[in-house]
Each structure stands twice: as structure tokens, then as C-alpha cells.
């Protein structure tokens with residue numbers, strides 16, 4: 542397993558894996574236009590924040606989009622578009638990507654993510670990794686009627702918890 546940040550000109554890799562993720566797990570995401578995007582949109586998207594990918598051999602088997610949001614604290618990042626190939630789930634791919642993120646951005650303490658109601662597998666994985674609900678819930682009407690809830694990981698607290706005896 543090899544983890545890295547996609548370079549800005551790797552938009553074709555992003556396009557391939559993101560469309561695979563949307564096809565595999567449509568209920569997990571709120572994507573709208575991506576299937577009809579052209580090169581310009583993918584190039585722009587690939588340069589927004591950091592796209593972390595995991596490869597097994599030549600194949601990308603996991604992806605995570607990490608974004609610094611302007612009006613949020615500097616030690617906080619927003620995670621989205623998190624996806625692991627079904628053949629590689631529960632083998633530690635997401636855990637490894639979060640560890641990689643911690644290694645390349647050691648100053649980041651808080652990770653935030655929205656999760657759609659009903660996505661119980663992802664919620665179980667996030668909670669296992671130390672994320673907790675913030676209690677913030679958001680009803681959405683587009684692209685479909687649904688409700689999402691915000692989860693938060695305080696890395697420092699998670700490390701302290703795991704070292705408590």
C-alpha cells in the first residue's frame with residue numbers, strides 16, 4: 542500500500558477514481574455534475590486542497606479530499622469525498638490515509654466531516670477512528686432530500702485516549 546498527495550496535473554487520476562467512487566457508493570455522496578465535467582473542471586478540482594490517494598500496485602484503492610476552509614481555525618481541516626475500494630475495505634486504508642495526513646500536516650489538530658444519515662458503515666468506521674458527533678445536523682434539499690451530521694476528530698484527545706491505561 543502506497544499513500545501520496547496527488548499533484549495538480551494528476552487530474553485524470555482524480556477523475557477516474559472519483560467517478561468510480563460515485564458509481565460504487567452513490568448514496569454516500571452529494572455529487573452533482575462530476576460525470577459530465579470536462580478537463581477544465583477536473584483540473585480546477587484537482588488543485589483544490591489536498592487529494593490523498595492510496596495505491597495497491599497500479600490501482601488507486603482509496604481517496605480522501607482534505608480542505609483548509611478560510612473562515613475556520615488554521616489547525617482544522619475539512620474532509621470529504623472519502624472512499625475506499627470495496628475489495629480493500631476494513632483493511633486499514635482510511636486509517637492509513639489519516640495517519641499519512643497527520644505526518645504531512647503535524648500542526649493540524651481537528652478534522653471535520655459531514656456524514657449522511659443512513660451511512661452506517663462509514664459512521665462506524667469514523668467512530669472507530671475517534672470521530673465524535675458535534676451535534677450539528679443539516680437538512681438538504683439538493684441534490685436530494687437528506688440530512689447530514691457533522692463529525693469531529695480531535696487528534697490530541699484521540700492520542701491521549703489511546704495511551705490511557
Ligand SMILES: CC(C)(COP(=O)(O)OP(=O)(O)OC[C@H]1O[C@@H](n2cnc3c(N)ncnc32)[C@H](O)[C@@H]1OP(=O)(O)O)[C@@H](O)C(=O)NCCC(=O)NCCS
Pocket residue numbers: 566569570622623624625626629630631632633634635636637654655656657660661662663664665666667669670
Ligand atoms: C467509510 C470507508 C471510507 C472506510 O474505509 P476503510 O478503509 O474500510 O476503513 P478502515 O479499514 O481504515 O477502518 C478503520 C476502523 O473502522 C473499522 N470499520 C471500518 N468499516 C467498518 C464497518 N462497516 N463497521 C464497523 N467498523 C468498521 C475498522 O475495522 C477499523 O477499526 P480497527 O482498526 O479497530 O479494526 C469505506 O467504508 C467506504 O469507502 N465506504 C463507502 C464510501 C463512504 O461512505 N464514504 C464516506 C463518506 S462520508
